[in-house]
Amino acid sequence: MITAKNLTKIYKTYHKTGNIITDLFQRQYKDKKALDNISFDITEDELVGFIGPNGAGKTTTMKILSGILYPTSGLVEVLRFTPSEKEYAFLKQIAFVMGHKNQLLWELPAMDSFKLNKEIYEIDDRTFKNTVNELIELLQAEKLINQPVKTLSLGQRMRMELIASLLHKPKILFLDEPTIGLDIFAQTTIINFIKEYQKRYNSTIMLTSHYMQDVQRLAKRLIMINHGRIIFDGLLQDLVAKYSQQKMVHITLLKPLPKDFETPEEIKCEYNFPQLRINTQKEHIAGILSYMLKKVEFTDVTIEDEPIEEIIKKIFTSSQNTVSPPK
Amino acid sequence: MIAIYLAILQLFTYRLSFILWRARNIFNLVFIYFLWSSVFVNRPSLFSYTQEKLISYILLITILSSLILSTRTIDVGADILSGDIMNYLLKPFSFFKLVISRDIADKLINVLFSITEIVIFLVILKPNLFIQKDAASYFLFFLSLLIGGIIAFFISLNLSFLAFWSSEIWAPRYMYSIFLWFLAGSFFPLDILPKFIYSVLLFTPFPYLIFLPSKIYLNGFTNALFIPITLSLVWCVILYFLTKKIWNEGIKNYSAFGR
Amino acid sequence: MIRNLKIFWLYSTFSAKTAFQHRVGVISFLSGKMIRFLFSLLFIFFLVSKTKLFVGYSLNQTLIFFLTFNFIDSAAQLLFREVYRFRPLVITGELDGVLLKPFHPFLRVLVGGVDVLDAITLIPFFALLIYFILRIPSLTIQNILLYGGFLINGICLAAAFHIIILSIGVLTTEVDNITLIYRDFTKMLSLPIDMYKEPLRSFLMFGIPVGIMIALPSKLLFGLLTPNVFITSIIISAVFILFSLYFWNTALTKYQSVGS
Numbered sequence: 001m002i003t004a005k006n007l008t009k010i011y012k013t014y015h016k017t018g019n020i021i022t023d024l025f026q027r028q029y030k031d032k033k034a035l036d037n038i039s040f041d042i043t044e045d046e047l048v049g050f051i052g053p054n055g056a057g058k059t060t061t062m063k064i065l066s067g068i069l070y071p072t073s074g075l076v077e078v079l080r081f082t083p084s085e086k087e088y089a090f091l092k093q094i095a096f097v098m099g100h101k102n103q104l105l106w107e108l109p110a111m112d113s114f115k116l117n118k119e120i121y122e123i124d125d126r127t128f129k130n131t132v133n134e135l136i137e138l139l140q141a142e143k144l145i146n147q148p149v150k151t152l153s154l155g156q157r158m159r160m161e162l163i164a165s166l167l168h169k170p171k172i173l174f175l176d177e178p179t180i181g182l183d184i185f186a187q188t189t190i191i192n193f194i195k196e197y198q199k200r201y202n203s204t205i206m207l208t209s210h211y212m213q214d215v216q217r218l219a220k221r222l223i224m225i226n227h228g229r230i231i232f233d234g235l236l237q238d239l240v241a242k243y244s245q246q247k248m249v250h251i252t253l254l255k256p257l258p259k260d261f262e263t264p265e266e267i268k269c270e271y272n273f274p275q276l277r278i279n280t281q282k283e284h285i286a287g288i289l290s291y292m293l294k295k296v297e298f299t300d301v302t303i304e305d306e307p308i309e310e311i312i313k314k315i316f317t318s319s320q321n322t323v324s325p326p327k
Numbered sequence: 328m329i330a331i332y333l334a335i336l337q338l339f340t341y342r343l344s345f346i347l348w349r350a351r352n353i354f355n356l357v358f359i360y361f362l363w364s365s366v367f368v369n370r371p372s373l374f375s376y377t378q379e380k381l382i383s384y385i386l387l388i389t390i391l392s393s394l395i396l397s398t399r400t401i402d403v404g405a406d407i408l409s410g411d412i413m414n415y416l417l418k419p420f421s422f423f424k425l426v427i428s429r430d431i432a433d434k435l436i437n438v439l440f441s442i443t444e445i446v447i448f449l450v451i452l453k454p455n456l457f458i459q460k461d462a463a464s465y466f467l468f469f470l471s472l473l474i475g476g477i478i479a480f481f482i483s484l485n486l487s488f489l490a491f492w493s494s495e496i497w498a499p500r501y502m503y504s505i506f507l508w509f510l511a512g513s514f515f516p517l518d519i520l521p522k523f524i525y526s527v528l529l530f531t532p533f534p535y536l537i538f539l540p541s542k543i544y545l546n547g548f549t550n551a552l553f554i555p556i557t558l559s560l561v562w563c564v565i566l567y568f569l570t571k572k573i574w575n576e577g578i579k580n581y582s583a584f585g586r
Numbered sequence: 587m588i589r590n591l592k593i594f595w596l597y598s599t600f601s602a603k604t605a606f607q608h609r610v611g612v613i614s615f616l617s618g619k620m621i622r623f624l625f626s627l628l629f630i631f632f633l634v635s636k637t638k639l640f641v642g643y644s645l646n647q648t649l650i651f652f653l654t655f656n657f658i659d660s661a662a663q664l665l666f667r668e669v670y671r672f673r674p675l676v677i678t679g680e681l682d683g684v685l686l687k688p689f690h691p692f693l694r695v696l697v698g699g700v701d702v703l704d705a706i707t708l709i710p711f712f713a714l715l716i717y718f719i720l721r722i723p724s725l726t727i728q729n730i731l732l733y734g735g736f737l738i739n740g741i742c743l744a745a746a747f748h749i750i751i752l753s754i755g756v757l758t759t760e761v762d763n764i765t766l767i768y769r770d771f772t773k774m775l776s777l778p779i780d781m782y783k784e785p786l787r788s789f790l791m792f793g794i795p796v797g798i799m800i801a802l803p804s805k806l807l808f809g810l811l812t813p814n815v816f817i818t819s820i821i822i823s824a825v826f827i828l829f830s831l832y833f834w835n836t837a838l839t840k841y842q843s844v845g846s
Contacts, residue, residue: 103683347763
């Protein structure tokens, strides 16, 4: 459904030297390579998490896939269209929701924006009514649609934005930081909605977010991007398997630790009776557990993977060091 | 001095805006110049002005507008609405000194560019100009400029002070600018108007901003100008006390809301 | 086509609703414009009745030049008001949302903010125009038709100007000043174009075709045109309008958007 091949995007930016005369008469331009030869494929009914630090190229990629920006070089094909040509048949099948940007008529109730979209996307009356009701029900937004958009809170506005963007049942939904700036309840509402929506309508969703909980809860597939290059593209569980050698063992003790309790150096311990946390390599787990069984009495043991945030942070930091920013 | 340097720096940050703004002033001048030139074709004088004097009037008005009518007192309105003005009042310098120095910096830049544009204009179009020869008239001319500047300053400041009571300060200022455009003499000398209308105008502050100084320059001092000059001084004094009163009331009203 | 009209209609009604919410500001602005118009009108009356002729035109004719200017200027402002709000659209990134919709962005950024109150001001202009036109001594049907035709052409040229302004906005966001310069140029033609000497006159007439937009209709009405000027004007108008559309499409390819 979505194909990117050798996609590169270079921005031209002005470079201020601080010297009044040159800035006035001889402006200097700098090329910034936002995307460096990236390639990936996304098929139907996938929910892809697209993560990377600020400036990594996530939003640029999504804007190119949706047709807002033109690629500098490379091939982009979405739903068998070239996005930058912005053919109406293409635009009618996609939707783009940006977290901190407004697409609704500001001074009027959201319902007016919905009616506008109804005409723009040529939705017939009955489908429109049904869709609006479904979405309102999923998002618990019945009372909100008739208030002026400017009077809504950020979380409420995001819900309205989502409804407006989904009225035409797009095949592909681009979500750029949809939960940014929202409190935890609003975030949860939106994330749950996206999950439910994808289940019901089998659309392809591409999601960027800074919040790992979003990505973890929604995406099975992850694309990690940094400095305009893709550094990981695969399933979330493979990420853990490939990059994480560490496990966390969490023991709830019955009695305090004996004084002769010792652990080998390479094993990190955190002891706060009755909790004992041990961070260790996967290979050592059997050893640790047998040691524990001998030495201590405990009521509970859990073994967890290293948190995804830690894994991802590690991957990004190492990519920072080995993959230098393109000039 | 620092205020001036900062003002220049600010302008260059928006250099395209700045260039375009100056260009607009030139267009306006071109329009008015050709308007009057056309009127004087085959006509030695009209409304007791010769072509020479009227063109000189137009050019003079252009420079004087940039000197007297340009102001940064509009920022005061924004400062009041945003609450920033409280910061200024807490600092150990006079707020008014700051406003005045901002204004002077702005006026200096405006005048500089205005004169440059006029010079370019003169070089290209080479109109005949009238040059005042009487020294005493010059003295009076500069005096009337000062008065005009003060009047303009106070009026604009008071329009900004409206912010103490309402956030809709845009509308009154807009209305003022429209009346100013017509009644200050920025595209025709006020004394071509019928005598009755002219006399009524003399009781408003509008003629004393840029028209009166220009008149003094063109005609030299005559007894007929005695009354207008006196009236301008009267306005000066009235506005001074009015401004002071409004400021005091405004501050009182403002602080009461604990902003 | 019908769909486009429907969308245009919706945007216009929404624009009216929004304007109604800000009616105090809208009415102040409108009153200001009316006062300015009245002042200018009075001045022209006053001046030209004293001088009898202005660059060879009678008071009646001068007034027609002036009223034609006001009519086209107001009609343009009425239709293209949304262009004045373009800068915030680009800066906040809201433009992206517009470009993603399956309709021509002009429906939103060019004519999406039709100003209903400006429509009301057109009525007095139109009425006054008719009054003064009827007082022309040697009026012919042909001239009237030419006048009307080039009035419409003037609005098309105004559209082209605004499209160019939008394109510049997409590239540099410096919309406001360019718009004001455009307004200044048109204002220079509120009085007969003959008042300018060459080469300025030809520049205004054909160079930046404000002359064709505003001065030409009136000249046609007075029967003052040669076939040469007539044909040149049509060609220049067509070229200018096509250029503006080309410029817009090019600007979009260079669009860099905002935010990362």
